[in-house]
Amino acid sequence: MNQTVASTPLINATKIVKRFGDHVVLKGIDFSVRSGEVSCIVGASGSGKSTLLRCLNALEKLTSGEVWIDDEMIGWRATKNGYVELSPGALARQRAKVGMVFQEFNLFPHMTALMNIMKAPMAVKNEPRAVVEERARRLLDRVGLSDHANHYPAQLSGGQQQRIAIARALAMEPKVLLFDEPTSALDPELVNEVLTVMQDLAQEGMTMVVVTHEIGFAREVADSLTFMDKGQVVESGNPREMIADPQHRRTKDFLSMVL
């Protein structure tokens, strides 16, 4: 459990609606995360939890609503006539402050583990190579893969790839890390090595939003838990209390299936 949670929200999403054609995936969601908080989002597949996460760094374009991170509106600029979409350059600048870890890792297959971590700080922030390499090696050590620096992604197990992916996101020194089902593509015996790294991060005070099916992780590590169903937030609050005593029938049904 994290002890250094601030009182003001770092992420504040209000009235989020996302529509794909006629299909409404998110039906007006309010969601906020305070600095230093670990926030888990759970729900059945198709409930919209991944879409909500992807709206936070504008990988999905909002149909309506606003996402604010660190007092900056993400993806759009409000004018008196409406919202104007940001340029790709401005969007990239915003995304540089928000790290993301994907279900399928998405490491760059043509780069070594070390270069995967070093590339973005060098290419995006123009930081000097020596500084970045020093940080990258420290991050490799932190995820327990120092001796895999020169391995290519295809030479690593799923769990190792995901740990590299976390190090890659951390190398940009983001204000918040988004995890999109980080252990769902892993063989069962590789899940814990990734969760352990995530737990360490949480203890160091990293702000994290985690879409997951790992209820155990949510209970042990998260500061808040949000349960989503059919594009809506059904229930949210303290993870231990919610898991022990869900207030809503749909939450109860879901938890009884995954526990």
Added chain:
Amino acid sequence: MSISLATPKPESLRRYPYRSKASIIFGVLITICAIGMLQSVMRNPNFGWDVVALYLTAPVILKGILVTLQLTVVCMVIGIGIGIVLAAMGQSNAMPVRAVAAAFVWFFRGTPLLIQLIFWFNLSALFPDLSVSVPFGPELFSIDPNALITPFFAAVLGLSLNEGAYMAEVIRGGLLGVGKGQTEAAQALGMKPLKLMMVVVLPQALRIIIPPTGNQTLGMLKNTSLVSVLAVSELLHSAQIIYSRNYETIPLLVVACIWYLVMTTLLSGIQFLVERKFKKSDRSSSRRGLIPESESVDTGLLPQPTDGPSLQTRTAS
């Protein structure tokens, strides 16, 4: 239940792979046919092998080869450049930009190369005087198209523009072959579109683009023979110049074919080497999962997250 001691161990027995009778019969037949054809060609006086030998390394022919190679290299380089620009335009957010790229590909792929070449050559008939001027303003400079469009220039123009349309499709296919997850990962790290393209997408697309580009180069080498109609003195036209004087048409066409074969064979060899090099460095093609030796390095010295305090996630209930 007992096994006879006389039975040899299974691993010591020789194994004979399956050979189909049809393949043996077919092989013999093909060999006989090939020898027969070769003999009839070699003995046929109409092929004029002595003339072939005489002109195989004639200076005019060698100069023609040089022009052919020049055209191939220059037009491929320009064609690839045009292809990259068109492929990038095709991915643009702006509809007019995409439309221009699509129209270009549509036109240059949809009309015969030979006609395009003749068109460029006769540009002066279409536009008897080319000038650049400010709209509704004074003329800046004007040029005589007959001086500008030399046969060689028309050839380069025609071959390059046509190649650009085909390369645009090749490159587009390569870019589409790189997964969406790669783009999203790069976007999430804050890369701008150009960086993302140069650092993440293009290096991976290259592996998909290279084999068809090799094919395009071979095609270009042969297509340069079309510009003989513009009287550009490449290999075929050089041969034509000679046989228009001595009427040894067939032997000189044989000379040209031999040289085309030599060049395409060399190009195929280069293509093979380049593709092998890229395959070697393509780590992504190997299976996802553990390679044994990388796992063995893992044990020991460093604290592994797997060894750390594990969460009770799996036992939670």
